[in-house]
Amino acid sequence: MRVVIAEDLALLRDGLTRILEAFGCQVVGAVDNGPSVLPALIAHRPDVAVLDVRLPPTFTDEGLQAAIRARAEIPGLPILVLSQHVEQLYARELLSDRLGGVGYLLKDRVSHVDQFVDAVRRVAAGGTVMDPEVVAQLLASRSGAGPLDELTPREREVLGLMAEGRSNAAVAARLFVTEKAVNKHINNIFSKLRMPPSTDDNRRVLAVLAYLHGEDGRRPRTPA
């Protein structure tokens, strides 16, 4: 798997490179500033890009902007965005093209090396990976608003794991139940939230995230 990395701190850049290469990935490009990201992605066409949000020279959200521009140039280019903090706003922007192949994680998650590498692989394969923190924020900010409150605690758990982008098998392993049980929960969730069920893993994740982002037409969008 060919990877391009954008991270300004040399220590972390080397760490990421080491981890990815230890798991058989090939780091074909590593840049340390915002303006170089897009050219590097276009030149290398990697299987997946791992980008830090905050990059020089502005130290704002250049990595995120580069990711969004790169997706506009090369639709569906798999990108995993890392940051010291997660914002719903950024998650929403990353997911807005609904193509999958997007990840958004806290940098700390890299310390769970095998899980991190798994996330990189899932994004490369066109999946969607969301940080548990983003999902927790989403669930918190959507509670007290209708159908979500009808879910049982177990169903909420399943919904959360599903929103993080985990497969049925992974959810089942996490909750120590059978995949059949997970399937049943998921069907219940979809009927309670009045969402069309979908068998395609990634499309399902995107639908759940869109729902949690309130893009189901029930949140007013015009200023009062």
Place this chain on the structure above:
Amino acid sequence: MDGVRGLLRTWIRPGAVTAAQGLLIALLSLTTHVALFVLSLVSLVLIPAFGVGFALFPVVTALVRLCAGLHRRLARWGGVELATPYLPAPAGAQFGTWRRFRWVVSDPATWRDLSWLLPGAVTGAVCLAAFVLPLYGLEGVLGVPLVLHLTVGFGYGPFWPIDNLLEALLCFPLGALFLVGGLAAGRWLVWLHLAFARFFLPPTRSAELALRVRQLTVTRAETVDAQAAELRRIERDLHDGAQARIVALSMSIGLAEQLLADDPEAVRRLLAEARETSGQALAELRGLVRGIHPPVLAERGLAGAVRALALAVPLPVAVAVDLPGRPAAPVESAAYFAVAEGLANVSKHSGATRAWVELGHADGRLTIVVGDDGRGGADPAAGGGLAGMGRRLAAFDGTMVVTSPAGGPTVISMELPCELSSPRISPSSGTG
């Protein structure tokens, strides 16, 4: 119909208001000014006499200040609110003390008030015409002189008594003349009185500066206290939280290093523990950083940061931003935390189903509105978050107005004086 309504709007209603203002001013001035002036003189004259004046003059001055304060408030009718010009009272300046006398006498505003009493009495008395003239005109227009002439004999205007029917009929145009003239003049008379008040009663430049210094002293003290408390909190959080965890982390790693050769299984456990600890330390640091300066504010500016805030509230929040540039960093931060506090209040206390945030900039002021359709009854005087918000804004000469009738809606309007930097194209982002 429209003509009548237009007449009502442009003449009759303002005329009636002016007449009422004139009457009020005249009554106030005639009843108080002369009496207060005489009392002041008497108490001044009595100063050598057994010191009675020392005690009396401050008392009379307090009354004069009440009266002048009232006229300062009335100056609003002329479109200008006059600030209170008096020097702050020193400690222990009760009535009857020498300190009180000295404070009253040494304040130039005392003497300016005194010198205004008589001119104010004259202009105030003249304001009576604003009420009497239209009334007299109304009497003529309504034909009262005519009716009385036909029954008992009566006079009006220059015709006294009215000798014949022609003169009696003339009371109609005469009355109209008095009415229109009185209404037109009334506005000028009231304006004249207020102009005198504006001349005598506002704070002098130096008094204004003294007032400003007092206000700045208070807000600076509050700011310094708040900052110090904040730093202490950050220090404590770092010391007891992240720092302690990192110490534990390096201990685990040190121990793992020792055990590497003998007990790989224990090393695995220790390393897992170390990772867990470092994750907790990072989570704590994230929370702390968010409280100091939210990263999203650094990355996206005020507009983006407020949108991010709106997304985290468990009810729909409509965000409207109209900022042609970026405010200075400290103002931006204050505005952000004000909105955060406002939205926290909405989700905690209001029971609202929707909320809205508006950011704008006009006349060198950043305007922030946070509103919700909840149950209302928010009160900044009750302390808590809203009071803190007001204090935080005061440090920047900002103001906060809360309107929150029972039953809602609650609207918090804030203003912060600030200039915007050069326009910067902010990245596009979704609505809240």
